[in-house]
Amino acid sequence: MKWSLPGNSWNPPQLQTARLTIRPLVPNDAEAIFAFCSDSRMTEYTLWETHQSIADTMQFLREYAPSRYREQIPEPLGIVLRNDHSDSVIGTLGGFWISKSNGTMELGYAIAANFWGLGFATEASQALIDYLFTDYPIERLQARSMTPNRASYRVLEKLGFRYEGTMRSLIYRRGRYWDVGIFGMLRADWESSRRTRT
Numbered sequence: 001m002k003w004s005l006p007g008n009s010w011n012p013p014q015l016q017t018a019r020l021t022i023r024p025l026v027p028n029d030a031e032a033i034f035a036f037c038s039d040s041r042m043t044e045y046t047l048w049e050t051h052q053s054i055a056d057t058m059q060f061l062r063e064y065a066p067s068r069y070r071e072q073i074p075e076p077l078g079i080v081l082r083n084d085h086s087d088s089v090i091g092t093l094g095g096f097w098i099s100k101s102n103g104t105m106e107l108g109y110a111i112a113a114n115f116w117g118l119g120f121a122t123e124a125s126q127a128l129i130d131y132l133f134t135d136y137p138i139e140r141l142q143a144r145s146m147t148p149n150r151a152s153y154r155v156l157e158k159l160g161f162r163y164e165g166t167m168r169s170l171i172y173r174r175g176r177y178w179d180v181g182i183f184g185m186l187r188a189d190w191e192s193s194r195r196t197r198t
């Protein structure tokens with residue numbers, strides 16, 4: 001890769017899509033985020049646990065998010081509806097390093113259950129993918145989904161990720177092992193999908 005990581009002046013991105021704004025999270029987002037992170041439908045296939053109280057959400061916003069931003073990692077970011085003047089977060093997403101030396105990041109996303117099936121995960125992720133390949137020296141963006149998480153499989157398919165295989169019993173969670181599907185998008189894949197989109 002010819003270019004380096006973002007410099008000291010880095011701020012988490014603010015991105016716009018047709019219907020959504022993606023922006024950094026702030027402590028004021030606690031109530032909105034607690035509302036969907038405390039929903040067990042949301043965490044059925046996530047590696048993070050259901051928030052039990054607003055204190056869990058505050059820790060996420062006051063400690064986890066700022067520590068990631070200090071490391072210039074664009075995760076977690078908030079997703080809000082552009083036409084919602086209350087600026088209420090309806091989901092989160094982000095890209096984080098799997099291996100800096102190998103130029104690999106991973107994509108993750110979550111949308112409040114009330115808003116499932118409206119294309120928001122796909123729309124927000126597309127904007128983030130464009131940002132990641134444009135601003136970071138990555139060769140590979142990957143995503144992982146527990147095999148029963150078919151909605152997530154479908155999002156990755158719509159985004160143009162390639163299914164690369166399933167790692168059996170990769171994760172032990174809630175008393176059992178889970179198979180995990182691995183998906184990848186290489187820089188060349190992204191460049192060719194961008195040409196088709198324009």
Ligand SMILES: CC(C)(COP(=O)(O)OP(=O)(O)OC[C@H]1O[C@@H](n2cnc3c(N)ncnc32)[C@H](O)[C@@H]1OP(=O)(O)O)[C@@H](O)C(=O)NCCC(=O)NCCS
Nearest residue numbers: 042109110111116117118119120121122145150151152154
């Ligand atoms: C996965 C998730 C982010 C999808 O969000 P979303 O905004 O509903 O996604 P989109 O609307 O962009 O696309 C969802 C697609 O999955 C499809 N889908 C939903 N449930 C499905 C199922 N059980 N089987 C097959 N397809 C399914 C939808 O029909 C849609 O496809 P379509 O556009 O071809 O109709 C959301 O379900 C979620 O937040 N889940 C909890 C958190 C999570 O699991 N995150 C991923 C961890 S890897």
